[in-house]
Amino acid sequence: xxxxxxxxxxxxxxxxxxxxxxxxxxxxxxxxxxxxxxxxxxxxxxxxxxxxxxxxxxxxxxxxxxxxxxxxxxxxxxxxxxxxxxxxxxxxxxxxxxxxxxxxxxxxxxxxxxxxxxxxxxxxxxxxxxxxxxxxxxxxxxxxxxxxxxxxxxxxxxxxxxxxxxxxxxxxxxxxxxxxxxxxxxxxxxxxxxxxxxxxxxxxxxxxxxxxxxxxxxxxxxxxxxxxxxxxxxxxxxxxx
Amino acid sequence: xxxxxxxxxxxxxxxxxxxxxxxxxxxxxxxxxxxxxxxxxxxxxxxxxxxxxxxxxxxxxxxxxxxxxxxxxxxxxxxxxxxxxxxxxxxxxxxxxxxxxxxxxxxxxxxxxxxxxxxxxxxxxxxxxxxxxxxxxxxxxxxxxxxxxxxxxxxxxxxxxxxxxxxxxxxxxxxxxxxxxxxxxxxxxxxxxxxxxxxxxxxxxxxxxxxxxxxxxxxxxxxxxxxxxxxxxxxxxxxxx
Numbered sequence: 001x002x003x004x005x006x007x008x009x010x011x012x013x014x015x016x017x018x019x020x021x022x023x024x025x026x027x028x029x030x031x032x033x034x035x036x037x038x039x040x041x042x043x044x045x046x047x048x049x050x051x052x053x054x055x056x057x058x059x060x061x062x063x064x065x066x067x068x069x070x071x072x073x074x075x076x077x078x079x080x081x082x083x084x085x086x087x088x089x090x091x092x093x094x095x096x097x098x099x100x101x102x103x104x105x106x107x108x109x110x111x112x113x114x115x116x117x118x119x120x121x122x123x124x125x126x127x128x129x130x131x132x133x134x135x136x137x138x139x140x141x142x143x144x145x146x147x148x149x150x151x152x153x154x155x156x157x158x159x160x161x162x163x164x165x166x167x168x169x170x171x172x173x174x175x176x177x178x179x180x181x182x183x184x185x186x187x188x189x190x191x192x193x194x195x196x197x198x199x200x201x202x203x204x205x206x207x208x209x210x211x212x213x214x215x216x217x218x219x220x221x222x223x224x225x226x227x228x229x230x231x232x233x234x235x236x237x238x239x240x241x
Numbered sequence: 242x243x244x245x246x247x248x249x250x251x252x253x254x255x256x257x258x259x260x261x262x263x264x265x266x267x268x269x270x271x272x273x274x275x276x277x278x279x280x281x282x283x284x285x286x287x288x289x290x291x292x293x294x295x296x297x298x299x300x301x302x303x304x305x306x307x308x309x310x311x312x313x314x315x316x317x318x319x320x321x322x323x324x325x326x327x328x329x330x331x332x333x334x335x336x337x338x339x340x341x342x343x344x345x346x347x348x349x350x351x352x353x354x355x356x357x358x359x360x361x362x363x364x365x366x367x368x369x370x371x372x373x374x375x376x377x378x379x380x381x382x383x384x385x386x387x388x389x390x391x392x393x394x395x396x397x398x399x400x401x402x403x404x405x406x407x408x409x410x411x412x413x414x415x416x417x418x419x420x421x422x423x424x425x426x427x428x429x430x431x432x433x434x435x436x437x438x439x440x441x442x443x444x445x446x447x448x449x450x451x452x453x454x455x456x457x458x459x460x461x462x463x464x465x466x467x468x469x470x471x472x473x474x475x476x477x478x479x480x481x482x
Contacts, residue, residue: 197254
């Protein structure tokens with residue numbers, strides 16, 4: 001069984017439609033390539049209680065939790081408070097982080113204090129080429145909301161999550177989904193280790209449905225694809241990848 | 242207080258990174274324009290229990306729940322089952338829907354049956370120009386995952402959700418976020434009815450931080466913006482919209 005993950009996007013700007021979230025799709029693709037199963041994405045408000053209850057429940061249910069957003073210096077940045085509350089920890093000033101922020105910003109002490117506070121027991125993960133290290137508390141990894149920074153930090157960190165790869169295959173169908181539904185159903189039942197998805201697509205020039213196969217078991221993917229191809233009328237199968 | 246909403250995106254293809262979700266951003270923008278407060282987005286798996294528990298808890302907590310995905314004819318389309326379980330209802334064949342599907346697809350009866358089943362008490366909302374009407378059960382509205390279809394159906398339905406508008410304003414700042422944090426904090430405390438957001442932006446040519454103001458109270462937005470402009474050094478304020 002693959003390890004599981006949840007991604008928690010923290011930010012009113014996403015919920016109000018002002019900003020389009022890019023981080024969840026990025027993390028979804030990255031985690032899949034690492035062999036980690038992303039089981040849940042949540043977009044929640046900049047609210048301490050909301051963050052605390054969401055992080056607490058996800059940390060119990062999934063192997064990894066990744067948060068994005070809410071770690072800047074302004075009044076609406078309350079992610080660290082929320083995570084501290086989720087684990088019943090106090091916020092404490094991290095002296096190393098305090099130095100970094102003072103050097104970088106040279107700003108009022110209230111701002112430095114806000115950004116230098118971490119939940120007790122939180123680990124700053126030192127990474128090559130990264131100025132402000134991401135924080136980990138238990139199985140929760142805290143990333144900034146700005147996509148450029150999140151990507152850079154995740155890239156520097158990601159090898160620690162790598163697991164066995166997924167094996168995948170794709171079959172492109174030139175026919176309506178309802179024509180292949182019974183066949184897919186039969187194949188899905190015969191190969192329970194293979195996750196089979198069926199995605200009708202509007203506006204593609206050649207195909208009407210993309211069928212995807214995914215599994216940790218390479219042989220099972222091959223067999224499921226073969227079985228499907230055997231059962232479908234040849235003229236509606238365009239190509240297999 | 243505005244009415245609240247949750248959006249539930251149902252689909253393994255989003256979680257595995259194969260497909261980028263477009264529906265939550267679309268619904269976020271639309272709901273905001275309608276004066277509805279989107280409080281939560283969840284992306285969950287094509288799993289009956291997961292759908293049932295998520296829908297049940299969201300339907301209790303929020304005024305409206307919108308789901309997207311999982312209503313096609315294939316084995317991985319289990320949204321109707323999940324919603325039925327959320328409310329403790331049986332799935333029953335809707336004769337009108339059955340006729341529509343038979344006429345449209347002319348397909349095996351198993352597929353027709355799967356697509357013609359609705360939770361008991363579910364209402365098909367007849368809309369001009371829409372072939373397959375969206376379903377409502379209690380405060381849950383069920384939409385397809387294909388963005389083109391979701392948009393068309395939501396557009397036909399949306400006036401029923403319209404409420405008092407939000408008033409907004411934006412101030413563009415040419416300075417680091419840490420320089421304005423204390424000021425923002427003070428303004429946010431003085432105007433609790435105004436939601437103030439601060440968004441640093443990388444790679445913009447002119448501004449470094451966008452500050453947004455939102456409220457149902459037009460006058461409060463104006464006053465909060467004026468207060469901020471009075472307190473900030475004039476040279477870092479680029480423009481106000």
